Amino acid sequence: QLQVVESGGGLVQPGGSLTLSCASSRFTLANHGIGWFRQAPGKEREGVSCIDTRGHNIHYADSVKGRFAISRDNVKNMVYLQMNSLKPEDTAVYYCAAGNWWTPGTCRSDNYDYWGQGTQVTVSS
Numbered sequence: 001q002l003q004v005v006e007s008g009g010g011l012v013q014p015g016g017s018l019t020l021s022c023a024s025s026r027f028t029l030a031n032h033g034i035g036w037f038r039q040a041p042g043k044e045r046e047g048v049s050c051i052d053t054r055g056h057n058i059h060y061a062d063s064v065k066g067r068f069a070i071s072r073d074n075v076k077n078m079v080y081l082q083m084n085s086l087k088p089e090d091t092a093v094y095y096c097a098a099g100n101w102w103t104p105g106t107c108r109s110d111n112y113d114y115w116g117q118g119t120q121v122t123v124s125s
Contacts, residue, residue, distance in 0.1 A: 001058075002098050003024060003026050003027065003114035003115075003116075004022055004023065004024045004029075004097065004098050004114050004115065004116040005022070005023050005025075005096075005097065005116050005117070006020060006021065006022055006094060006095065006096045006116040006117070006119040007020070007021045007119060008020040008021045008117060008119060009025070009056075009094060009112070009119030009120045009121045009122075010121070010122070010125075011088055011121070011124065012121070012122070012123055012125050013121045013124070014086060014087060014088060014124075015086065015125070016083075016087060017082070017083060017085065017086065017087050018083045018121060019080055019081070019082050019083070020036065020079070020080065020083065020096070020119060020121070021078055021079070021080055021118065022034060022036075022078065022079040022081075022082040022096030023077065023078050024077065024114075024121055027098075028077060029034075029074075029075070029077050029078070029079055029098060030053075030074040031035070031053065031073065031074070031087060031096040032053060032100055032114075033048065033050060033051065033052045033053050033097060033099050033100060033102055033111065033112070034051050034070070034072070034079045034096065034097070034098055034100070035047060035048075035050035035096070035097045035099070035102065035107045035109070035112050036048045036049045036070065036081045036094060036095070036096060036097075036107075036125075037051065037094070037095045037097060037107065037109060037110065038079075038092035038093065038094045038095065038121075039093050039095070039118075040089075040092040040093075042055055043110045045064070045095075046061060046063075046092075046108060047059075047061060047067065047106060047107025047108065047109065048060070048061050048064055048078075048081070048094070048107070049061065049064065049068055049069075049070040049081060049107065049117070050070070050102075050107035051070050051071075051072065052102045053100065054105065055072055058070055059104075059105065059106060059107055061088075061099060061107070062085075066091075067080070067084050067085045067086075068081060068082065068083050068084070069082040069084075069122055071123075072082075072114055079096065081094070083121070086121075086123045087123060088123045089121050089123075089125060090121060091121060091122050091123050091124070092120075092121060093118040093119065093120050094104075094118060094119050094121050094123075095115055095116055095117075095118045096115075096116045096118075097109070097112035097113075097114060097115045097116070098112060098113065098114040099111045099112035099113045099114065100113075120124065
């Protein structure tokens with residue numbers, strides 16, 4: 001059974017926006033650091049953005065800085081990734097992950113223990 005579930009992916013034109021959501025029915029996301037990762041065909045998985053447990057530390061990959069925003073809604077037990085000014089190179093499967101470790105300056109995949117199955121984001125005209 002999946003611990004976290006992503007939703008909100010889809011097809012969008014270049015310059016458009018999407019909001020991805022991460023939810024869990026198994027545990028409280030506010031008690032975990034959350035990372036968003038993506039993997040495009042033939043490429044390595046990339047840490048897109050991550051937020052620590054208290055929400056005091058946030059990191060963005062250089063490729064998305066200024067365009068993406070990660071946020072928490074602890075009441076709804078959700079974490080969001082708002083994606084604006086999308087580019088074709090943002091096309092990938094996006095994964096949400098939960099964990100309890102934080103590495104300053106990067107989103108390390110091995111900091112996260114619970115992964116969703118991913119949601120496809122396609123940016124194309």
